[in-house]
Amino acid sequence: MQKTYDFKLYRNGTWIESLTGETDTIYSPTDGSVVGTVPIAGAVDVQAMLETATAAQKAWGKLPAIQRAKVLHAFCAEIRANAEELAQLITREQGKLLKVARFEVEVTCSFIEYAASHARHLEGDIIPSDNPDEQLLIHRVPRGVVVAITAWNFPLALAGRKIGPALVTGNAVVVKPTPASPLSTLALCDLAKKAGVPDGILNMVTGDVEVGKTLVESPLTKMVTMTGSTPTGQAIARSAANNLTHVQLELGGKAPCIVFADADLDQAVAGALHSRFDNFGQVCTCNERMYVEASVYDAFMAKFLAEVDKLKLGDPIEEDTDLGPLTEARSVTNLENLVAKTVEQGGRITRGGARPKGDAFAKGHFFEATIIEDVTQEMDIVHKELFGPVLPVIKFEGFDQAIAYANDCEFGLAAMVFTKDLSKIMRLHQVLEFGEIYINRGHGELHQGFHNGLKLSGTGGEDGRYGLDQYMEKKTTYLKY
Template sequence: MPAMKELVKGVDRYKHFIGGQWVESTVKEWIDVENPATEAVIASVPNGGADDADRALVAARAAQPAWEALPPATRGQYLRDLARLILENRERLARIVVAEQGKPIQEARGEIEGAALYLTYAAEEARRITGDIIPSDMPDEQIWIQRVAHGVVVGLTAWNYPAALMCRKMGPALIAGNTIVIKSHEGTPLSALEIAQLTVQADFPPGVVNVVSGTGENLGAALVRHPIPRLITLTGSVRAGKEIFRSAADDLKLLRLELGGKAPFVVAEDADIGAAVRAAVLSRFENCGQICICNERMYVHRRIAGEFTERFVAAVEALKVGDPTLLVDVGPKFSRPELEKVERMVERATSSGAEVLTGGGRMAGEAFSKGHWFQPTVLSVEDNQMAIMQDEVFGPVVPIMKVDDFDEGLRLANESRYGLSAYVFTKDMRRMMRLVRELKFGEIYVNRPGGDAVHAHHAGIRDSGIGGEDGKYGLDAYFQKKTIYVNYA
């Protein structure tokens, strides 16, 4: 098999992984992969195009019938073998994630463990791929409803969790009998390509897993528009989701779109303030605030707002920002455009009346002269219609707003075009039951920080997407139903 990469001008130059082989791109252009902490180019990958998309999809289609014909338990064993190899390479893969994405090393290790867990969970579902036998209205007849594969799936992943998101899509797609073409974000393609290498070690049949690199505008669009794939699964921005929705319409492709969020964090007057502060900090500043379910806006009851805010700001100021290869709390923003976006949002908020309680700008000092560093920032606001309360920040910035009662907190939380995640801290069971009915979000965390379970369901509503991932409901999306009328008269 050809080598997966070569050394060019001092950095590794990767190839596409198509049909079990490392192949050169038909487009002789390259994308430099930058370390967000140092701005150093650490590798380059092909900037693929329509021909590369076609080759990958054709390879996936050729491999799919034989893959679906395998017993599900056999497909599951392949996934277990791959999960084992990922864990055996945990430290190496984690350091690749740190280098391409910028999250602290302990979080990157957790991401790699999560990637393996997604595959293991999918493998465990092999013996739970069930259908139905129902009676017919006709004599001597049964109706069988079977769950079968779609065929070829395209998986498009975001830059914030490049390894985990790949496996989150690959596991259920493959256990259902589909084959897959993955396009990781062009800024963080390395961990996906390295995991592709591990599928070779796990003896996956050629073409079952294909990984290609390129921009969304070129390669991603070509994958979505191609007639071969039946299901497109995306984790990405609202803008990207809407573009894919339009592009997929002509072929009536099925879509799973996990998009942005603007999670409210409601703290009632009866909340455990210490627990709420700890959860608010973790749920905002993990991965430098670059998580779709992050705490993005806070509504704190006026009666406890003073104490809560004082303790919260102190905890934020205690966060250690620095070299993500070390044990720090917050690393750099992913890219220069992302850094500048967050900076503009804070400047706009302060010019519109927001008060900076801590942070407010880029990190200063020699240690931060290279890289994309922004201070952990807390703002105090009074207007829920401000952009900082309505637009996703996706960075280490969070606004706090005082509310007069729980009803106001719920009302303001729902005043959003997003509907992915929400947080509520209260000890009142009646309020808990109300929020189940009244909060218009797909995922609600009560008295705890964020972090979704692999066997639950992760889904948003409104601008946060359609469909969902994880658990039995997420897995079901990777099947289609086939009904067979069996007359045995």
């Protein structure tokens, strides 16, 4: 019998009961079994959490950054020592393939370690003054208390992505894990304690929208970093406005995947396939709409559909499974409605299109790998975020039409392009309205890059030195000597 996790709130290095006495149950998206329970916090719980973090941050922020980095490296050692249990938990609560969940645990550590590697590079500037016998000193200093709000598609990695840079720069953190899959994130708390993260520096609170709103609206919160939907991000920005709290938002996406006639078609098939069905399409940078140049459309689609046919839908624990369940039941309903609407508008389903039949899928949130052709640019499915294993495919004629179609979108997170033409490649960064552009490969950002959305896909950005800078304030001193 599998373990059931019963977590509490984590404040000041201790597990404590929520004052509300209310709890939320987490069910497996694979078979509906109970994975664990978490408390639903109230306003008093949140206030105590923020006060604790505010008090603890002062000493932590004064430590040399290299000492903070040593604690983070110890934290990663504890995570790796418990990697298999964490991976199994991710799979149970979120539905991710176990082999990919194991990779997510390692990515969590690499996010933290990358941030820790900057400990000796949190540099300011010395600038000449206009006045004699004077210099300008610009220091980078911690913001204070950072509230980190995560999403359910990568529950552990997104926590690491925020915890690492927040802590190495001297902030304290209050994490609000996603309500859909919070357990693996909460499991980090005991590991942090064992690694020597000081009490009060890493805290975790669970609950509903009101908990998030209370966290964001508090004057004790000096920064909010959030990954999630665009409507939620907009609500956070409004709630943070009264205190002018700094916000960093990574929001929705509707990434185009453009295949030009001069592309290496095998390379394009592999990239497009990975970028649609990775994590069952539940990735903000996924291939959400595919544009194929008309002259190679038939040849490309023959190869692409042959690869789609090889995908196995099943239990994410099994090694040969390619597609598992969607995390939330409402995602399946959303896909059903969008597929039906697309067919009504003239789209043609050439693969999948429905929930799979059979007892193995009856209790889970499963949906078939679905390809829809004869799609036109004005259809709803081209503009609404899918976040699942459904792909609309559109023909285009020439460079200008491809770019116009791609940019016809309220989101601007990521785009993928396959072409051998250097002229096209050099023009792409100028004309594509997306923060990340992948050329001749599928999606998948690197730590040293900058994960930055344009339009309604976010503000602030994460990763690399530009992302790390979000977690620090700048102070200028005019030094007369």
